[in-house]
């Protein structure tokens with residue numbers, strides 16, 4: 001075919017080729033986005049895992065304690081897979097269960113939570129509530145978790161009193177603005193908790209005072225790990241604070257981690273164990289559920305955590321080497 005004068009064959013084909021490249025790139029990007037959203041909402045959100053962490057926080061000379069940390073179920077009655085997975089957790093045989101709140105996402109979900117806890121309710125348990133025990137979720141833009149994370153939208157009141165009654169009837173202790181000393185496996189645990197700081201319901205002054213240094217474990221509980229609460233527990237000499245709320249960031253970038261914590265905690269602490277101050281350790285659960293209006297997880301599997309607390313060499317310690325070990329017997333379910 002003759003080429004018009006003044007126009008080379010390459011130049012005549014370039015616009016069409018460029019258009020094809022742009023079109024193909026856009027299709028690949030759109031396809032990747034659709035696949036990523038499908039994975040995050042349908043697969044990873046239901047890929048429950050038990051993470052094992054060893055933390056040397058106990059008073060020197062103490063025997064190990066196995067603590068199962070549960071948080072952020074955001075339960076709805078139809079979530080049978082989640083409920084079956086939770087029922088199976090008793091096989092891990094913990095010495096103590098700690099539930100850091102956000103159990104509910106539906107006004108009729110209390111029986112589902114109680115039945116899912118099953119045999120764990122026969123194990124000594126401690127709990128504090130979060131905003132999603134008191135109030136139901138409200139429709140919102142699914143991206144608001146990332147771009148407007150701290151905006152609080154609370155829906156209809158939830159029957160937290162019924163959940164509290166069911167837990168306490170089985171012997172679990174509501175640690176909301178309460179200090180208690182309990183014996184777990186022959187060891188003294190001195191524990192205190194606050195109401196949810198995310199709803200500004202925390203009144204630390206009601207539990208303020210030095211932690212009992214004679215205890216094998218001094219433990220602080222809060223649903224949301226706001227800095228003001230962590231600083232108060234640290235100043236009072238607590239060895240360990242356990243919290244939930246962050247959902248681990250929900251969307252984590254590979255090689256980078258969480259972008260948000262939905263509170264004033266640094267995103268690098270969005271899940272797992274970290275040191276707070278010179279002596280205290282913090283453990284934040286990535287949680288087990290999500291809001292029904294932000295139903296996705298990416299690089300942030302829903303988790304329960306089995307903490308093996310062991311004696312610190314000198315009254316405080318570093319996070320153990322078994323962090324982030326999942327157990328396929330449960331995680332595969």
Ligand SMILES: [Fe+2]
Nearest residue numbers: 072102132245
């Ligand atoms: Fe939550």
